[in-house]
Amino acid sequence: MTTLDCFKAYDVRGRTIAIEITQMPVPGTSLRFGLGADEENHVGFWIDAAGVLHYGYRTSADGDQSLSTDTADPAEHRHLRLRQEGTQVFFDLSA
Numbered sequence: 752m753t754t755l756d757c758f759k760a761y762d763v764r765g766r767t768i769a770i771e772i773t774q775m776p777v778p779g780t781s782l783r784f785g786l787g788a789d790e791e792n793h794v795g796f797w798i799d800a801a802g803v804l805h806y807g808y809r810t811s812a813d814g815d816q817s818l819s820t821d822t823a824d825p826a827e828h829r830h831l832r833l834r835q836e837g838t839q840v841f842f843d844l845s846a
Contacts, residue, residue: 767834767843775825778802785809786833786840794840796831798823806842818842 768786776782776798785795791811798804804823809815821828832843 763833763835765836767832769830769832771830772825772828775802775823784831784833795833796842804828 763786770784772782779800781797781799783795783797785793785797787793787795787809791809794808796804796806797815802823804821805815805817806819807815807817827846828844830843830845832845834841834843
């Protein structure tokens with residue numbers, strides 16, 4: 752398993768964070784991309800072991816909560832971006 756964790760403080764007000772996925776996760780593995788207080792409290796995207804792309808959040812109290820799901824598609828979901836405007840977080844996808 753390969754993991755990359757970064758728990759530094761960043762001010763993202765009025766900014767974006769993005770990732771480019773050049774290859775979908777191998778079946779049986781997963782990928783997470785998010786922004787938050789720590790690994791248990793964040794918003795973001797994740798592709799689960801079954802290849803389902805989730806848009807949602809995680810809290811230490813409730814675990815993963817999907818706001819929406821889609822079948823992960825490398826042609827449609829190559830670029831994932833989180834952006835914050837005011838009090839809202841936007842989940843952006845593009846090919």
